[in-house]
Amino acid sequence: MKIVMIEPINISTEKREEYKKKFAEKGHELITYSERAASDAEMIERAEDSEIMIIANQPLSANVINSCPELKMISVAFTGYDHIDMEACRENDILVSNSSGYANQAVAELVFGLTIDLMRNLKACDKATRESKTRAGLIGSELAGKNFGIIGFGSIGQKTAKIAKAFGCNLLVDNHKEHAIGKELGVEYLDIDEVMARSDIISLHVPLKESTEGLIDGQKIDLMKEDAILINTARGPVVDSEALAAALNNDKIAGAGIDVFEMEPPIPEDHPLLNAKNTVLAPHVAFATEEAFLKRAEIVFANIENWLDGQPQNVVS
Template identity: 30%
Template sequence: MNSATTKIAFFSTQPYDKTFFEKYNTEFGFDLEFFETQLNLRTVNLIQNATIVCVFVNDVVNSEVIELLADRGIKIIALRCAGFNNVDLEAAKKFGIQVCRVPAYSPEAVAEHAMAMVLTLNRKIHKAYNRVREQNFALNGLLGFDLYGKTFGIIGTGNIGKAFSKIVKGFGCKILAFDIVKDPEMEADGVEFVDLQTLFKESNVISLHCPLNEHTYHIINKDSLSQMKDNVMIINTSRGALIDTADIIEALKNGKVGYLGIDVYEQEEKLFFRDLSENIIQDDAIQRLMSFPNVLVTAHQAFFTNEALTQIAEVTLGNIQELLMGKKLKNTLAQMA
């Protein structure tokens, strides 16, 4: 298939998506069409004469949507992200649609953002910034703690968890890790792989870097929270549904959780990547979370660096080209279902 005649329909796009994909598409020559709206049952009919759709984390790519995509002649679903929990891979196989992703785009970008959240929450940088702008130079209420010597628990030691571990080591911390597969390189670097119960019990800071699946859904819940140290810090830059929102709110209210940093949220598809500054937010849970002085929320920003967006565009377009050429990709997902 000639790339010049191959049309890709992009959903959930922002101005920066268009900028980076158009820039790197000069090497490929695809016909690109961008939609700001989310892909779902109501928006499939926007696709006209495309054979490929490119989707992001909050697009709905369930079996019903995939059947409609197949009816419209879609041959490839290209995720411009690492996670694929929003795609029904069995349905894609059934309808002969290939699925590819970007498994690693600057893991350092997400790892660095996770550490930025740790430091901001601990040393209250966001509060200090606002105080000084109002000419309030008092230090009361800004007390933090030394990270040196503290215990970090890392759940998920893929590319991002591994990058985060290297950053944490630089602060002189003890590192505990949990994953279904131990990483020998991390063990050689002093990381101790333990079971979840030990990690929950001994960690001062817990950072989530695991995928969302049936085993990790609500991994942070009432039971796991009860096993943690009082005043624990929890950071989530992975997927919102790793945390049971109702349970974390209760843990914040009773003081079990001393600090919470989230770049993702269970119901983020209704909120994130949009300017809602003039709207009344109907989501009571996110409003409650943002009311806590010890909670920091960013809107799925962790991936947002020049290097990451460059790699996302290059790898996504490269994946599509290789699939069109009949090549087998390690980034292909439908065969993994």
């Protein structure tokens, strides 16, 4: 079968060649590209006669899917798949597998990078030090003893909870079915409004779907404490950026650490969070570590191998 990696997935040339050889030995052809396609037309040119496609987080439209009549399987080098037209996949009987789990550790760790940066004023500390100033006005807060709210208690939410517990936080989780890990960590399950109102730190870990788009709107943000911070490493559209920026600029909340936006970076110059006060912004980097990329590649190609063997895994369609 013809397998096309339609965009790079951040593995070395040596690793790509290793996978090419492995599939060639089984009678399959793996074609890879080192840069993203610039348009749907270029994506179609690359993949129109492929039977298996590998894609990361580049949007995959119905136009491209419908133009690939031989396509039978898509292995997504990403946890989320809201960038893929799943209806077109269903209509064309295309199986889609994702790479859930590859970046759990990476994302959870960045949550605390953003949190500590905000709580200990690291950006301002760096600036003050370089300008020969002192710590005046830069006294921060500790994580220990704080209420750490988690919205979305899947794999990444649970990993985040473990780290928060190690810091000595009290764990508040929005209404979820109870998990064994929740009992082990002493999680308190509350409705989302209570989590928003009682938390000192709120970390978002929900997928993007109809029910979560705009979930954290102005009303939810208004529930937050004035000294609370919001961390979003989930999906940009889960948060109303205009409402969040207004709350930050009016000192309604203390800060926000944002890794995801309504679009993939670079974000436009007029994005409301770019000039909002007390923010730490990152260009969708939470998942991006060397270790995570290696895990991701292993899952991506295992998905394909298992599908070829008639035992598909990580199926999302």
